[in-house]
Each structure stands twice: as structure tokens, then as C-alpha cells.
Amino acid sequence: MTSAQVSNVVDIPTISVEASDYNPALVVIDMQNDFVSGSLAVPDAGTIIPTVNALINLPFKARIATRDSHPDNHVSFAKTHERSEFTTVKIYHPEDKEKALGMEQTLWPVHCVADTEGADFVTGLERMKFDAVIHKGTHPSIESYSAFRDIWGRGETELPKVLRQVGVTDVYFCGLAGDYCVKYTAKDSVDYGYNTWVIRDAVRSISSSNLSWDEMSKKGVKFTTFEEVRDKLRSIV
Numbered sequence: 001m002t003s004a005q006v007s008n009v010v011d012i013p014t015i016s017v018e019a020s021d022y023n024p025a026l027v028v029i030d031m032q033n034d035f036v037s038g039s040l041a042v043p044d045a046g047t048i049i050p051t052v053n054a055l056i057n058l059p060f061k062a063r064i065a066t067r068d069s070h071p072d073n074h075v076s077f078a079k080t081h082e083r084s085e086f087t088t089v090k091i092y093h094p095e096d097k098e099k100a101l102g103m104e105q106t107l108w109p110v111h112c113v114a115d116t117e118g119a120d121f122v123t124g125l126e127r128m129k130f131d132a133v134i135h136k137g138t139h140p141s142i143e144s145y146s147a148f149r150d151i152w153g154r155g156e157t158e159l160p161k162v163l164r165q166v167g168v169t170d171v172y173f174c175g176l177a178g179d180y181c182v183k184y185t186a187k188d189s190v191d192y193g194y195n196t197w198v199i200r201d202a203v204r205s206i207s208s209s210n211l212s213w214d215e216m217s218k219k220g221v222k223f224t225t226f227e228e229v230r231d232k233l234r235s236i237v
């Protein structure tokens, strides 16, 4: 592990899957207390918990959860910069000594600090059924909205490795927030070569605008619903 590691995985799945044209995986993004009812709550986030649980119980080849898991001095916190929340600053990867690639960082309230209640999975989520849990944003100076890699694309999480190991062809995303971590993860999923689906009725967003859906659609992300996914997966078992 390098100091710039962006995530750690709690469990690597030991699933053996036969090669197939259709190996679907479910990725549940950031269903954590702070995003449901805590410091950075997404509107109506709690209403998708039953749908997410129903998805977890479908016959996916792998069920993977992601969690924002920050140190208490994380670069995305307004408090770290002594600035106002929801303003922006330019941030650089810690190995980018020349400051060649600055990224505009929105400064958030303190959220999902590792080993706090806010970072824990939301109550009621069927967490025991996850084959793997990917933590992201674990380095103080590195932000990672995508569950695949950091915002500069310099460091990967273990998600690509886990998906390769399982032989996944199609990745289905649900969770929070549709206009941040779900969007960036789904767009990266297309770049990593997966058939990429966002389950719209199992996602909630911070903004009510359609811009993020348009952005995902242009990238090649496809949209579906819980019922469509349920019918499709039941038909292959």
C-alpha cells in the first residue's frame, strides 16, 4: 500500500462464477447515516432503503457496497480549510508537487468520518449480505466521488479488481447521491468497459435537476427500474 491509497476493501469476495455473457453485479453506493439523516442528508434518502434491500436479495453474482470513509481532517471538509461550507477551493493530488492539475473541490460539512456513527451503514440496510465493502476517501488529501478511482484518476480503489475477479459484465448502481458518487461511479464504470445501469427508483440526489441524468446518459449509462431488474434477474436463474 502506498500513502496515496484511496481506499481499503473489507472483504474480497471468494465467489466463483462461470464465464457467462451476463454476470450482473449490484453496487450499493454510500448508504450511510450521514447521507440519510446526518450532516449531509440527501432529500428522501431513507425512502429507498426497502428497494435497496429488495435489490440485495436478487440473484446478483456479487453484491458490493461502497462507503465514504474520511479522516477527520479530510480535504473535502470546509472545517479543514477554515472556509464556509458549500464554497469551493482548488485542490491538488499530494504527489502533484508542481500543482499541474487543480480540481475544484466543493467544501462539505464534516461527514462520514471513519469509525463514527455517521459513517456506518444506515439502520435497516441488509449489510450482512454484501460480498465486499469498498471504502473511499480514506487519505486526508485525496477526494474520491467515484468508487473506482480518485478525482484525478491517479489511484484506484479495489473495486476494479473485485469486479474483474467476479467476471462481471453488467454493473447495476443504486444509492446516494445520484448527482455525486453514483454519477461519477457510473461514468467510470462505462470507462472501465462495463454495461452500466443506474436503477433510478433506488437512487436519491441532492439536486432535483436532470443535469446529472443527462450527463450519465451522454456517457453511455443506461437507466432501469427495480421491477425491470427483478424481472430480468429472475428470468436467468
Ligand SMILES: [Zn+2]
Pocket: 068, 070, 076, 111, 112, 137
Ligand atoms: Zn465524502
